[in-house]
Amino acid sequence: MDNVEAAWKAFREFLAQPVDGLEPGPDSDADGFVVQWGRYSWHDQLPSLSFTRQFAVDVRETWTETDWYQPEYWQVSLDLVFPDAPALADLDRLDVQNTGFDFSPPGPERDHAIGEAEWELQRSPTLQALWASTPLHSAVTLDRAD
Incomplete structure (x- = not known):
């Protein structure tokens, strides 16, 4: 994937x-869903x-414990790693590193949450x-x- 906007469009459809x-x-x-950004050791401290x-x-149906229950948690992620650049120097020093999880159901509520995430991403020059x-x-x- 070499185009963030195209990746975001596909993620929105997903x-x-x-x-x-x-x-x-x-x-x-x-x-x-959540959108996260920063510099991480697993990406050699490059912007991601x-x-x-x-x-x-x-x-x-397959749970064997009788005293408690927990669903299985799974994540599908698209990770994009970028070359370092002066404009990205403060990426790991922003006041937030993610949009926070949103669990709104698909439909108008989720569309609103996606709009909020986009606002968060657009408000920072970095x-x-x-x-x-x-x-x-x-x-x-x-x-x-989990």
């Missing part, structure tokens, strides 16, 4: 898709941007510079998160 098999209930935090969707999967940069490399991962 966020609009309902997913079956998730933890039931309106307060289950079964389907959420991640789009993540998290799912709480209902595993009651994040605007990151958004306009071309990634060195990218990866899509599916990992268990």
Whole structure:
């Protein structure tokens, strides 16, 4: 992936898709998303941007514990890693490093939450510079998160 705007557009479309098999209930935090940015050791301290969707999967049918229950948490992430540049020098010193998780259901509520995330990304010149940069490399991962 070499275009952040195209990646974001694809991620937005992914966020609009309902997913079956998730933890039931309106307060289950079964389907959420977060956008994160910063410099991390696993990316050699290079600037990075991640789009993540998290799912709480209902595993009651296979759960063997009798005293407690917890769904399985899974994350699908697109990680974009960028070359260093002067405009990105303070990326790890911004007042926030992510949008915070949002668990609004797909539809108007999620669309509003996506708009809030976009506002967060657009208000910072450093994040605007990151958004306009071309990634060195990218990866899509599916990992268990619990």
